[in-house]
Amino acid sequence: MLTDLSGWTVAAVVVLGVLSVAGGIAVFVVDSMARATFALLASFLAVAGVLLAFDLVYLAVVTALMMTIEMAIMAVFMIMFMMNPAGLMPMTMVHNARGSAVTGAVTFVVLVVGIWTVDWPIGRTERPEDSTRQLGEAIMGSHMLVMLVIGIGLFATILAGTVLATARGRYDRFGADLAAKRPDDPIPGGLPR
Structure with a gap:
């Protein structure tokens, strides 16, 4: 599949992937639940961009809309009900920091090695005329x-x-x-x- 993509698409996927991981890391680095919510939103929007680069328009739009609405609602509730929504007092969202970091790094390396070394099959079937409708009917x-x-x-x-x-x-x-x-x-x- 990667050989079918243009150089710009591969570059966009790499940049958006890095932004997604950076947003995910920022969730645990910032000291405010509101900032963590919007960092998570940025991460999900980068994932939607990756889906868009792979020409999966329906999934990209659904991911972007769903995560934007979900994070907006979550930010409202965080600001209303959290004791420390704006980061006025020190807080941490990380528990078992060393174990979590090791587990995350090992999982990331295993997934990246798997993605780049597996001989992925090449799809020989033609795309249906209305893949969005077929996906919606298959899911729902x-x-x-x-x-x-x-x-x-x-x-x-x-x-x-x-x-x-x-x-x-x-x-x-x-x-x-x-x-x-x-x-x-x-x-x-x-x-x-």
């Missing part, structure tokens, strides 16, 4: 309508949960013009503005 089958309805229901549930969790917004706290010097909170505290 007769359950596509159900999955669409469930997706809308889950999104509505997330929105409702967010609205119910935030009974008081910034306009309740700082006034209609956001000009109050101190927030009108039931329990005083927090950092000065």
Whole structure:
């Protein structure tokens, strides 16, 4: 398959692969859950770019859309509910750092060696006219309508949960013009503005 690709495509795959790995590493290096969320989003978007370079447009678009929406929702929830969303206090997301690094490095080397040394078969069949439709039917089958309805229901549930969790917004706290010097909170505290 790699012999069928142009030099620009191979270069794009290499650059996007490096960006994806760098984004994945950044998730564990940054000291903020919000930054970690967007680093993970950058990593997934680089993977979507790799899929696009391989001319897998449907999978690339689905990956980009799904991960963008998922990470945006996750960032909102992180900022709302985490104790340290902006990295104001030191934190670490790494546990068993040495063992994790060794396991990750060994797995990476094994996968790279496997990818470059396996004699991959060359596809001799012609592409179907509408591969996107065939892939969708193979993944979902007769359950596509159900999955669409469930997706809308889950999104509505997330929105409702967010609205119910935030009974008081910034306009309740700082006034209609956001000009109050101190927030009108039931329990005083927090950092000065």
